[in-house]
Amino acid sequence: MVTLAYLRRRRVQAELAEAFEVSQSTISRATAAVTPLLAGVLEQCVPTADDLDDRSSHIVDGTLLPCWSWASRPESFSGKHRTTGLTVQVVRTLDGRLRWVSDPLPGSRNDIVGLKASRVLDGRDPSIRLGDKGYIGSDILTPIRKPRNREQPDRKKEFNRHRNSIRVVVERAIAQLKTWRILHTDYRRPVGTFTDTISAVIGLYFYAAE
Known part of the structure; x- marks a missing residue:
């Protein structure tokens, strides 16, 4: 839920931490772990x-x-x-x-x-x-x-x-x-994570369209 909220609405990590009653570092670790998993699982939904x-x-x-x-x-x-x-x-x-x-x-x-x-x-x-x-x-x-x-x-x-x-x-x-706001506004996580984030959002987009 944290990762989807971050990708869809680009909610600030501090705001997510407050909403889910955890630390900001926990939000950061969750997003970093789940995003590439989403990209991999949803790859089969993306047209070639x-x-x-x-x-x-x-x-x-x-x-x-x-x-x-x-x-x-x-x-x-x-x-x-x-x-x-x-x-x-x-x-x-x-x-x-x-x-x-x-x-x-x-x-x-x-x-x-x-x-x-x-x-x-x-x-x-x-x-x-x-x-x-x-x-x-x-x-x-x-x-x-x-x-x-x-x-x-x-x-x-x-x-x-x-x-x-x-x-x-x-x-x-x-x-x-680009209604997935993470692709519309400046991406601020480490640059090495941007490709996985893009792949995850594209997978989610086509999964939702099925």
């Missing part, structure tokens, strides 16, 4: 890249899971988001349902690097996958970039408007994942 339906169109997106600034780990700094964290790639259906989440990478890695590292498109037709401007050059369907110092033709503007209207819907998937 092989589970994706190749007959369906999907949207690929990246998101940063923020963490406290660790001076010894500059690779965690994301220039795009101007903060530190780990980044994951997600695949969603056109109606916004989350279908797959990659292993986390340092926040400095951009979306194309993350997509290639995940290998989720290996052996798949990239042309039926959609992505934002961060994936331009990856062969998936992306918005049409506006030419420098020139107006964009109306047909290209309309294409971008239609594509953006789809993204409004699918952004819900990431928002729903």
Whole structure:
């Protein structure tokens, strides 16, 4: 219960200690022990890249899971988001349902690097996958970039408007994942525990969705 409360609501350890009438160190030890166990037990609930339906169109997106600034780990700094964290790639259906989440990478890695590292498109037709401007050059369907110092033709503007209207819907998937507040606000436990925490939350998310 302590660990779930911490992951779901990111309740402060001192507050949890008071609520459960134990010491803060007990809360810390419980969270550290249970989180990797949850990640391991729930691994079977998490879809793999092989589970994706190749007959369906999907949207690929990246998101940063923020963490406290660790001076010894500059690779965690994301220039795009101007903060530190780990980044994951997600695949969603056109109606916004989350279908797959990659292993986390340092926040400095951009979306194309993350997509290639995940290998989720290996052996798949990239042309039926959609992505934002961060994936331009990856062969998936992306918005049409506006030419420098020139107006964009109306047909290209309309294409971008239609594509953006789809993204409004699918952004819900990431928002729903981040209702687990530990992934939404700065992660402050030791950096070596962040990957297990991410895996545990993803497992809980898909377990709850079954």
